[in-house]
Amino acid sequence: MDGEPLIRIRDLRKSFGAHEVLKGVSLDVHAGEVVSIIGASGSGKSTFLRCINVLEKPTGGTMDFGGFHFDYEQGARLQPSAAQLCELRARIGMVFQSYNLWPHMTVLENVVEAPIRVKGEKPAEARNKAEALLARIGLAEKRHAYPSKLSGGQQQRVAIVRALAMQPRLMLFDEVTSALDPELVGEVLSLMASLAAEGMTMLLVTHEIGFAREVSNRVIFFDQGVIAEDGHPREVLRQPKSERLQQFLHRVLHEDAYHAAPLTEGAAP
Amino acid sequence: MIEKIAIWWEGFAPYVPGFLHASWLVLVLSLLAILVSWGCGLLAALGKVSRFAVLRKASEFYIWFIRGTPTLIQIFIIYFGLPQLGLRLSPFVAGVVALGFNGGAYVAEIVRAGLSAIPKGQTESAQALGMGRWQMMTRIILPQVFRVILPPVTNEAITMVKNTSLLSTITVVELTLYSQTIIATTFRPFEFYIATALIYLVMTSLISQAAGRAERYYARSL
Numbered sequence: 001m002d003g004e005p006l007i008r009i010r011d012l013r014k015s016f017g018a019h020e021v022l023k024g025v026s027l028d029v030h031a032g033e034v035v036s037i038i039g040a041s042g043s044g045k046s047t048f049l050r051c052i053n054v055l056e057k058p059t060g061g062t063m064d065f066g067g068f069h070f071d072y073e074q075g076a077r078l079q080p081s082a083a084q085l086c087e088l089r090a091r092i093g094m095v096f097q098s099y100n101l102w103p104h105m106t107v108l109e110n111v112v113e114a115p116i117r118v119k120g121e122k123p124a125e126a127r128n129k130a131e132a133l134l135a136r137i138g139l140a141e142k143r144h145a146y147p148s149k150l151s152g153g154q155q156q157r158v159a160i161v162r163a164l165a166m167q168p169r170l171m172l173f174d175e176v177t178s179a180l181d182p183e184l185v186g187e188v189l190s191l192m193a194s195l196a197a198e199g200m201t202m203l204l205v206t207h208e209i210g211f212a213r214e215v216s217n218r219v220i221f222f223d224q225g226v227i228a229e230d231g232h233p234r235e236v237l238r239q240p241k242s243e244r245l246q247q248f249l250h251r252v253l254h255e256d257a258y259h260a261a262p263l264t265e266g267a268a269p
Numbered sequence: 270m271i272e273k274i275a276i277w278w279e280g281f282a283p284y285v286p287g288f289l290h291a292s293w294l295v296l297v298l299s300l301l302a303i304l305v306s307w308g309c310g311l312l313a314a315l316g317k318v319s320r321f322a323v324l325r326k327a328s329e330f331y332i333w334f335i336r337g338t339p340t341l342i343q344i345f346i347i348y349f350g351l352p353q354l355g356l357r358l359s360p361f362v363a364g365v366v367a368l369g370f371n372g373g374a375y376v377a378e379i380v381r382a383g384l385s386a387i388p389k390g391q392t393e394s395a396q397a398l399g400m401g402r403w404q405m406m407t408r409i410i411l412p413q414v415f416r417v418i419l420p421p422v423t424n425e426a427i428t429m430v431k432n433t434s435l436l437s438t439i440t441v442v443e444l445t446l447y448s449q450t451i452i453a454t455t456f457r458p459f460e461f462y463i464a465t466a467l468i469y470l471v472m473t474s475l476i477s478q479a480a481g482r483a484e485r486y487y488a489r490s491l
Contacts, residue, residue, distance in 0.1 A: 055393055082401070090399030100394035104412050104490050114398035117408060146490040159394075166398060 005064075006031045006170060006201055007052070012061035012072070014047055021047045023225035024061070029170070029203060034196045036212035036233070037205045039222030040248055045205045048222065049172050052203070053092045054085055066091055066169060090118050093163030094172040097179050099155040101147040101162070107134065108143040111162045119166065126165070133161045137191060153184030157191055164195075171195065173204035189215075209252055213237050221245045281460070284451055291447035292468050298364055298443060299430045299472075305369025306429065307422075310376025315406075317381055328377065335374030341435055343367050348439040364436040372429050379421045383414035416487040423480035427473045434469075444468060 005028035014022040058072040071078035111130040221229040316328030348363040395405040437446035
């Protein structure tokens, strides 16, 4: 890919105590790329996503994004300040597994809160934009409802819209369909697919291999805290090079996970 | 029978204005002390989760001291003890300060429990949208905490109304001291203490009622 990447990450590391979760991850993401991150649980993929907007503070490495240059190395001068972190996060949208809508605010209030309080938009203007976004996902008539009155799929779509209302340059999705009932997964994925089609730069940690194959134009396989494979979905998913990725794909693609789980000796009743 | 009631009322009537005045004083004392206790409680609760060790230690000491000593002794320290250090407070001010400080320690523990009841995802989603600490606290976290802590905070408010009777010991002429002075001249403790109790009961019941309404209002988002 040509030109300056939107985000450049070099040798990113993160330890929790003595346990090193990320062991040096380097990644360039260009504007318009849709990158799916797959990997077994504990491979560090969620931690990596959370390090990008510094919900977890990396313990080493550097990051460039939108004019910011952060150096997370111990004792480095270019550690992000509190104000820089707010500005960085205002430009990177993030959606979580558990939606995390604010229960004491209506749908509309959830969406306009950050544009008004963080970006300083005029309330009327923020409201108009929010209503347009809600109309787009078919939830305009729910704008005065509280999150508890919405289904999981609706809540997650509102959470996506809440992030979009900040007009982010980059969207991070952290296993956003994992907490949903199976019949509600589709509506969230199709919203994400339409964002991808509009050219939104997206980084998503997902277990939806089908979605990774159809929608993303790049797939990254995380294994034991490093990027083990990185490439076009067709290459990575159809012709996995490493045995670990082959095993992983075999496990997640097996539809009947319960019967597919190998019985270890002595485990049978 | 009617004659008897009339005679009883004649003995009682002269004290009605005095009772009203003393009740008003209880209301004002309680209200001010409750406000002070919320201020102290919020500060101490935030102090306890502060990044700064000094604030954490100070909050812990405050809560430990207040909860481990009798309220009456705390009132005495502030009213009788502080003048020795050159700080002389009127009985009214000393009463508000002592009860407010006292209530604050209990409110602090309630707020702390309320804070820990808010899921981590709530702060994370606020941070992820670029909110600063202050915005996150005032707009996202504390409004949710208020709903959770409303019932225990109501109990504290009721305790506060009842605790104002302790101020009779430092010459604040609130309901308890007022009824004592009347009884000293009328020698009719039964009626007057019952009347005093009923007035307290009306006030505490009104607080429960108001809190019930507030709870239903906050439950609208559930």
